[in-house]
Amino acid sequence: MSTFPGPAPASGTVTLLFTDIEASTRLLHAVGDAYRDILALHHRLLRQAIAAHSGWEVDTAGDGFFVSFQTARKAVEAAAAAQRAFHHQTWPEGAKVRVRMGIHTGEPTRTESSYVGMDVHLAARVCGAAHGGQVLVSGTTRRLLGQDLPVDVDLQDLGSHRLKDIAEPEQLFQLLIQGLPQDFPPIRAEAGRIHNLPVPDQPLIGREKEVEAIGTVLREPGTRIVTLTGPGGTGKTRLALAVGLDVGPSFEDGVCFAPLASIGDPALVIETVAKQLGVPENPGRPAMDVIREGLDNRRVLLVLDNFEHVAEAAPQVGELVRYCPRLAVLVTSRVVLRLAREREFPVPPLPLPGNGMRPGPRDGTGSNGTTNGRTGGVPDxxxxxxxxxxxxxxxxxxxxxxxxxxxxxxxxxxxxxxxxxxxxxxxxxxxxxxxxxxxxxxxxxxxxxxxxxxxxxxxxxxxxxx
Structure with missing residues (x-):
């Protein structure tokens, strides 16, 4: 436990900061005895930033720090100040010291000298998802910050991610610090499961066989594109939603629904897909590259609804399945996409009764006194x-x-x-x-x-x- 002199720990809502030197064991092997001096310098720089922003050092273990702040802004200011100090410092033996940081706001239970509770664990996991030199911020902290960001810093949405031992996916943001590196590899966490299928307000009737047949095809590992075709009004969208719900458990990373009826420009299809997937915007990079990086090797079903409006974008769908090996695409369209590995499934109208029953002068009886081909005027x-x-x-x-x-x-x-x-x-x-x-x-x-x-x-x- 640290004996760092500082203000008493806050209670109620607090913002927690966890820090950790990336690859510290490898650094120790590389610099030998100089590691002691590096660690002492690291501690001094970090504690200066903490003290300057009224933080309380809850705990220190090796090269890791656990700090609390009374406000989210103070935590962000301290993290930015510490990263600047680390970046501009000349380290012994020419070492490269990169510190990852995670910030989360919550209401942990206060003990005599520390905090306990899930918010503490979440803050630690946010830190663990970062790379050296990177500061990650939880969605809760981002909401509390609002527009109250310090000068020379900004926040970039990195999307929803599943952190180890945390039940629900967490929205994560990267703190962008002016003058410091901002490009990092994908964060060290699993992306959260996607599920944005609209919930139909009425039951699907008469399509049980189709749902089963299409689901069987989609579950096959080699299936990449299935297109439900048919004229308007055959129920392609409703069928696709039912199929998505049915096969959802087979796609461990989720099912994404992308409605395209309102998209007039085929060039906007990939941007629309990125938005529905929850892939964060990355100015200056093509949306296709961002999607490919976000999906990577994830098992996802992408439902593209009403594709006939943007049929010229079909080659982009083909590119998606080429570069995302575990992605499957379910398309509704009046026409096929004419892509390799596409499988068409025509959606027929619903079965009709026979012609034996025709309405006569009244609702119930045909002119010949028969109903549904049966005599006696009694329909089955x-x-x-x-x-x-x-x-x-x-x-x-x-x-x-x-x-x-x-x-x-x-x-x-x-x-x-x-x-x-x-x-x-x-x-x-x-x-x-x-x-x-x-x-x-x-x-x-x-x-x-x-x-x-x-x-x-x-x-x-x-x-x-x-």
Whole structure:
């Protein structure tokens, strides 16, 4: 335990600084007995910076320091001052001494002469993720700093990373100190698991076989690109989301969803992907290089939605899978990308009921007195509901009219509605939304009169779905 004279340790919210000389054992072997002088000089320079910024030396072990500050700004100022002193110092034997530092703010439990708790462990892990000469700052400290940064320093977002023995990924930032080196290798931590798939607000109906088949293909180690193709309204996006949720556990580094419908310029696709992946911006470097470095050998599923809008960017997708060996890409598009190693999976409309049931003067009975090919005017409701198109229509109708049910009276009209829209899921959902005010037979008659009747959907639905 250190006997460094300084202010009493703060309680409540404190900012913790951990420091450590990089490769100190190798340095000891290189300089021999001079290491004692190097260590003494290191301690003196660091303690000067701590004292100048009202820090309290909690503990010292070998070349490592544990320090607390009452404010995040003081901790950052002390770290910057110490790094400047280390950088400009002429060390014995011409040694190169590089010190890594980590800063985190929390509310650790105060003991008589120290602190304990998870915040202490997190601060130590932040330090352990840094390289010599680098200062890393936790997301909590960054938020507390806000715009209150000292002169000549800035913060660079390094993204979310998983630190050893810490349950949740931590957002990390690098302290950029003017006049000192700012380019370091990737930090010494595993990047956090990616998961930004939107959560659908309604169940997927009638696509169980497709989810299983596509999932089986994506789980194969050699699969790189799977493209779900089909005209608008077949439910490609919804199917891709279901597949992403299904195969997610097989991709240990996560699933990333990148919507492209609003992107008009193919040149912006890679920047959009980088943003969705959480890869930090690095001015002056191409986004493709930053993504390749961030993904490296990580097992990630990238979902590119509505790629037909930016089809000219297809070669960039091919480049991604070439340089990221464990990346798999799931694409939704009206057209194939025409890339090597691409596997197409056409998405068909939902299965329709047979033509035996036609609506007659009333909702329930055809002009020949048969329903669904059966005599006696009694439709087989269970059999009709086994058709995914009808099951989807009924489910969505119930979301706007809870008492709606498929019955002998409306079965023929519902079946005909499904046939009129060719079993397209989007059209079925738009039609079902009208059941709030119309019976199936009334809806069918209006569809006869107006081809554009099925427009307008949920206000929060994508524009292409309204």
């Amino acid at each position: 409701i269970d059999q009709l509901l086994s058709h995914a198109s009808i099951a989807l229509f009924v489910d969505r109708a119930r979301s706007v009219r809870p008492d709606f049910a498929l019955s002998e009276e409306n079965a023929a009209a519902v079946s005909e509605i499904c046939r009129r829209v060719d079993g397209l899921p989007l059209a079925l959902e738009l039609a079902a939304a009208r059941i709030k005010l119309l019976t199936p037979s009334e809806l069918l008659r209006r569809m006869d009169r107006r081809l554009d009747f099925l427009t307008g959907g949920s206000r929060d639905a994508p524009e292409r779905h309204r």
